[in-house]
Amino acid sequence: RKPAGAPDKSLARPVTKVGIVGAGLMASQLALLFVRRLEVPVIMTDLDQERVDKGVAHVHAEIDKLAAKGRLDQDRVNRYKALISGDTTKAGMADVELVIEAVFEEMSVKQQVWAEVEAVVSPECVLASNTSSLSITQMASRLEHPERVVGLHFFNPVAVMPLLEVITGERTDEATLATAFAVGRQLKKTTVLCADSPSFIVNRLLGRFMSDMARIVDAGTPIDVADQGFAGIAPMPPFVLMGLVGPAIALHNNESLAAAFPDRFYVSPALRRVVEAGKRGYYTQVEGRTVLDPEVLALQ
Numbered sequence: 654r655k656p657a658g659a660p661d662k663s664l665a666r667p668v669t670k671v672g673i674v675g676a677g678l679m680a681s682q683l684a685l686l687f688v689r690r691l692e693v694p695v696i697m698t699d700l701d702q703e704r705v706d707k708g709v710a711h712v713h714a715e716i717d718k719l720a721a722k723g724r725l726d727q728d729r730v731n732r733y734k735a736l737i738s739g740d741t742t743k744a745g746m747a748d749v750e751l752v753i754e755a756v757f758e759e760m761s762v763k764q765q766v767w768a769e770v771e772a773v774v775s776p777e778c779v780l781a782s783n784t785s786s787l788s789i790t791q792m793a794s795r796l797e798h799p800e801r802v803v804g805l806h807f808f809n810p811v812a813v814m815p816l817l818e819v820i821t822g823e824r825t826d827e828a829t830l831a832t833a834f835a836v837g838r839q840l841k842k843t844t845v846l847c848a849d850s851p852s853f854i855v856n857r858l859l860g861r862f863m864s865d866m867a868r869i870v871d872a873g874t875p876i877d878v879a880d881q882g883f884a885g886i887a888p889m890p891p892f893v894l895m896g897l898v899g900p901a902i903a904l905h906n907n908e909s910l911a912a913a914f915p916d917r918f919y920v921s922p923a924l925r926r927v928v929e930a931g932k933r934g935y936y937t938q939v940e941g942r943t944v945l946d947p948e949v950l951a952l953q
């Protein structure tokens with residue numbers, strides 16, 4: 654289905670409590686954003702207590718950093734911290750109006766998460782995926798109420814990047830889209846409506862850029878990491894950007910795009926080895942300088 658434009662604002666449902674599935678880095682950034690902008694309780698869940706505690710601690714630490722910069726007074730610090738909670742079950746999500754998931758980029762994992770969430774929440778609760786490339790239609794296909802599933806794709810760093818992609822699945826209804834747009838406005842993001850197509854808008858463009866960068870390096874040309882401006886094409890050097898996104902996400906994005914458009918996307922064998930070796934990217938810090946990681950070069 655082609656997006657037909659912004660939905661009717663009057664159909665938006667209020668969001669007074671938010672559930673987040675996953676307590677990793679993206680999930681923690683989302684929790685902070687929702688607490689700051691919506692000022693509503695946010696419950697984070699993950700598979701074990703250690704991950705939950707780490708996620709909640711990360712949000713608390715980010716709140717403290719904002720306070721140290723003079724951006725939050727003590728009253729807000731206390732209030733925001735009190736709004737964040739964590740759990741290993743989804744029981745606390747029974748009364749939320751919006752759940753956003755930021756778990757591993759694997760269709761079966763996402764489908765499993767939504768099945769578990771659907772068993773707990775009300776039929777109107779909006780289920781939003783922060784997937785960067787997977788199909789919203791397929792993700793919703795096994796649910797009793799697929800019409801309340803939508804994509805809300807945020808960019809890293811979540812606090813700073815202005816864009817929010819709202820992805821409509823084939824069965825996503827107007828009230829769900831209206832709620833997604835209303836939430837985007839409350840979060841002070843620029844919301845754009847996207848059809849459910851591989852990697853949506855930004856990651857499809859970025860994927861091409863990243864896959865060609867990897868192709869150049871694979872062909873033996875090192876890319877100058879010191880070129881911060883990179884001819885104005887990117888706000889940071891491309892492989893530093895890949896480190897920010899995470900090489901596993903970048904690889905996954907390129908694999909999905911190469912599967913959909915084999916003639917246009919390149920999957921770098923070196924990038925695959927970087928991910929398998931658990932590296933954070935192509936570059937590393939040596940004596941305060943960013944340099945091509947010799948261990949990654951050895952992997953090529």
Ligand code: 3HC
Nearest residue numbers: 784785807808809810812813814856859888889894898902
């Ligand atoms: N968290 C929170 N705030 C951050 C931050 C972070 N990780 N990194 C930077 N900031 C804030 C700083 O506090 C600063 O805020 P202030 O001006 O209010 O003090 C502001 O961002 C600018 O930071 P700096 O001056 O330190 O540095 P830069 O001007 O170089 O900006 C940047 C840093 C915003 C990260 C910029 O380099 C940038 O835009 N990089 C590109 C990021 C990008 O393209 N992201 C999209 C990746 S794709 C994606 O996420 C999709 C996924 O599905 C793969």
